[in-house]
Structures are given as C-alpha cells and as structure tokens.
Amino acid sequence: MFDAIPLDDMSLGYEQRGEIVYQVETIENSHWARVPITVLHPDDGGRHPVIFFAHGYGGHNWKTAYFDLIDDLASHGYVVVFVPFQTASTSRLMYATLWDGFTDAVDAFGAVMDLDRVGFVGHSFGGGATPYMAYKGLVEQGWGGVASYVYTSAPWYSWDTPDDKLESLPPETVFVASIYEDDTINDHRMAIDLYENTTLPEENKLFLEVNSVQVGRRTARATHFTPGLSPDLTLKASGVFAPLNAINQAVFEDNYQARDFLFNEYYDSDVLDRVPSPVVEVPESRFRFKWSNQRLNDRL
Numbered sequence: 001m002f003d004a005i006p007l008d009d010m011s012l013g014y015e016q017r018g019e020i021v022y023q024v025e026t027i028e029n030s031h032w033a034r035v036p037i038t039v040l041h042p043d044d045g046g047r048h049p050v051i052f053f054a055h056g057y058g059g060h061n062w063k064t065a066y067f068d069l070i071d072d073l074a075s076h077g078y079v080v081v082f083v084p085f086q087t088a089s090t091s092r093l094m095y096a097t098l099w100d101g102f103t104d105a106v107d108a109f110g111a112v113m114d115l116d117r118v119g120f121v122g123h124s125f126g127g128g129a130t131p132y133m134a135y136k137g138l139v140e141q142g143w144g145g146v147a148s149y150v151y152t153s154a155p156w157y158s159w160d161t162p163d164d165k166l167e168s169l170p171p172e173t174v175f176v177a178s179i180y181e182d183d184t185i186n187d188h189r190m191a192i193d194l195y196e197n198t199t200l201p202e203e204n205k206l207f208l209e210v211n212s213v214q215v216g217r218r219t220a221r222a223t224h225f226t227p228g229l230s231p232d233l234t235l236k237a238s239g240v241f242a243p244l245n246a247i248n249q250a251v252f253e254d255n256y257q258a259r260d261f262l263f264n265e266y267y268d269s270d271v272l273d274r275v276p277s278p279v280v281e282v283p284e285s286r287f288r289f290k291w292s293n294q295r296l297n298d299r300l
Contacts, residue, residue, distance in 0.1 A: 014242040014249075014261070018076035027108045031097040035060055035084040039105050040074040041112045049117035049147070049252040050079045052102050054126025054133060057156070059228055060084035066123075066228045072241045073121075078248060079113050081105045087125075092159060095129055099136055116146040117252045121244070123227045124186060127155030131194055135165040138173060149174040149251045150198075151244060154183055154224055155190045156289060157296045166198045174251050175200050176243070178208040179278075185224040189291035192278045193299055206263060209273045210239035238271040 021043045026036035042048055051073055059065035062082045074080050083101030085094040106113060118137060122130030134150045137143045150173060169175070177195040179188045195207050210222040213234075220234040227240045249258035263274070284290040294300060 014245040014258070015237040017072055017241075018245075020075050020077040022074040025109070027104060029084060029097070030100055030104060031093065032060075032084060032086045035086075037084070037101045037105055038062055038082040039079065039109050040070065040082075041079040041109065042074075042077050045112075047112060047114040048077055048079050049119070049248070050081065050106075050113045050115060050143075051119045051121055051248075052081050052133060052137065053083075054098055054120070054122035054129050055082070055084070056124030056126055056228060057087050059123070059126075060086070064229075068233065068236055069227055069240060069244075073244065073248075076245060076248060078119075078252070079109070081109075094125070095132060095159060098126075098129060098133060102133065102137070103141075115143045117148070118144040119149045119151065119248065119251065121151045121153075122155070123153040124224065125156045127152040127186075128158040128190065130155070131158055131166060131169075131198070132161045134169060134173070135161070138170055139165075139168050144170065144173070147251045147254070148172070149176065149247055151176045151178070151247060152191065152194060153178045153227055153240070154180055154186050155194060156186050157190060157293070157298060158194060159298045161299065163197050166194065169198060169200060171200060172204070173200060174204045174206070174247065176206045176208065176247060178210060178240075178243070180210045180222040180224060180226050180239075181212050182221045183224040184286055185288050187284060187287040187289060187291040188278075188280045188282070189284075190289075190297075192280065193291075195278065203263070207275045207278045208243060209275055209278075210235060211271055211273060213270050235271060238269065243272065 022040050023043045029037050085097035120130045120134040130152045175198045177191040179191050212221045226235050246258045246262040249255040
C-alpha cells in the first residue's frame with residue numbers, strides 16, 4: 001500500500017476515508033445462492049442516499065476485489081448495495097442478477113434507504129451495465145427524484161442500452177465516465193460512446209481520465225484494475241475515491257463547493273484530467289476488448 005499523492009487541489013479532503021460507522025448485512029442472492037448480496041449502511045437507524053454498485057467480470061467478492069472502494073463509500077454515510085453475479089461469457093443473466101439483486105435489497109432494506117437520492121456506480125463489465133441499471137432505476141422505478149448520478153468506470157460493452165434509453169435519463173442526473181491511461185483491457189471508445197450519447201445538459205456531464213504518474217523512482221500506473229484489485233492507494237485515493245466523494249457531496253448534499261471542485265478545478269490535477277471533448281489516441285489493437293467487436297458490442 002502507498003499513501004495518496006499530496007496535491008494542492010486535494011486540500012478539501014475528498015480523497016480521505018470518512019468516519020461513519022456502518023453495518024454490513026447480507027441477504028440471499030436469488031440468482032446465485034452461494035454468494036449473497038451485501039448491503040452496507042450507517043449504524044444510526046436513519047435513511048441515507050443509496051449507491052448501487054456493479055462489479056467487474058470475476059469481481060464478485062467485494063472484500064477482495066473492491067474493499068478499499070466499497071469501504072470508502074460506506075464510510076461517508078451512504079448505503080452501498082453490492083450484488084455478485086456469476087460470470088458467463090455472453091449471458092444476459094448477469095444483468096438480470098444485478099437488477100433483481102438491487103430490487104431485492106430495496107425490498108429488504110428500504111427502511112434505511114433514501115431512494116430519492118441514488119447513484120449507480122460500475123466498473124468494467126459493471127461499468128457497461130450501469131447505464132442500463134440507471135435507466136431501470138431512474139426512469140422505470142422513479143428513484144432519484146431529488147438527486148441522481150451515473151458513474152461508469154472503464155466500461156465493457158453495454159448491452160440492451162440503445163440511444164433512446166441514454167436519452168431518457170432525467171435531465172438533472174449527473175453522468176460521469178472515467179477511463180485509465182494505461183488500460184489495455186477495455187477500449188476507451190466504449191466510455192466515450194456512452195458519454196457522447198447521453199443527452200444530458202453539458203453542465204451535468206463529466207469525462208475523466210486517470211493518468212499514470214511518477215512517484216519517486218516508481219511509476220503509479222493507471223491500469224484497468226485501479227478501482228479494484230490494484231493495491232496501490234496512490235491512484236485509488238486521488239483518481240477514484242476523490243471524484244466519487246466529490247460527486248456524492250455535490251449531488252446528494254447539494255454542495256456547491258464540491259461541484260465547483262469537480263467540474264471546474266479537478267482538471268488541474270496531475271492524476272486526473274477533465275476532458276471536455278474526449279477522443280481515442282491509441283489504436284484498437286492495444287485493447288483486449290475492442291469497440292469494433294460485432295458479436296459483443298450491442299451499440300455498434
């Protein structure tokens with residue numbers, strides 16, 4: 001583990017872990033009985049904003065794959081719903097597992113959830129699934145009536161998510177797409193496609209690139225695994241925790257300072273660039289999963 005990089009524009013502390021005590025509870029996963037759904041929530045009996053988290057391919061154990069990130073979100077006083085899905089190469093059952101798990105968690109823990117304030121966060125396969133989950137929650141269920149956001153990180157292919165679903169997201173929703181400079185797994189074009197075709201007001205859209213940076217004699221590399229399995233807290237804190245914590249405060253708490261930090265200042269960071277008009281500067285051959293894959297890419 002390494003300490004986060006001290007940056008001048010991190011002075012507001014968005015990269016720091018919170019101090020809220022939370023409970024970790026589980027319920028049965030109707031699609032995969034062996035691995036339960038986990039709900040983390042503040043231990044105070046009140047209702048709190050909800051973050052629905054969609055993990056990456058094979059990342060079904062949150063304690064090993066995403067502990068730092070899930071712990072950070074819960075420590076700031078939010079309900080976090082983590083639904084494991086059993087990975088299968090091209091099965092839509094993974095989407096059904098995620099969505100049914102989210103609604104099962106709402107049924108079981110609705111008493112601690114403020115469903116007027118919701119966020120949908122996903123990484124890799126889960127990042128590709130997140131816009132679909134957001135459509136189901138925000139449009140079909142009417143969640144997020146007061147505040148909502150979508151955060152897709154290094155997304156894989158997005159299934160069953162044509163443009164009309166992206167275009168129907170409530171206009172107050174904040175949409176953030178994030179990529180990693182040295183990702184060789186998922187083509188950056190997937191994130192750019194979702195960002196460009198989500199027709200929200202420009203002031204509610206943000207595209208971030210997490211950069212690799214030099215730390216002393218070593219390089220902290222912004223790879224595909226930065227949000228999860230990477231043990232290097234340098235980029236996790238500055239490139240993942242900080243923007244998510246700022247988004248949560250800006251959206252859920254109507255914190256103008258957090259919004260200004262996120263939309264107007266963050267691109268000055270060495271770790272993060274705010275990219276108003278993203279383009280892909282590397283060939284498809286660099287990535288394992290290419291944008292032009294006719295079999296997997298629903299959005300071609």
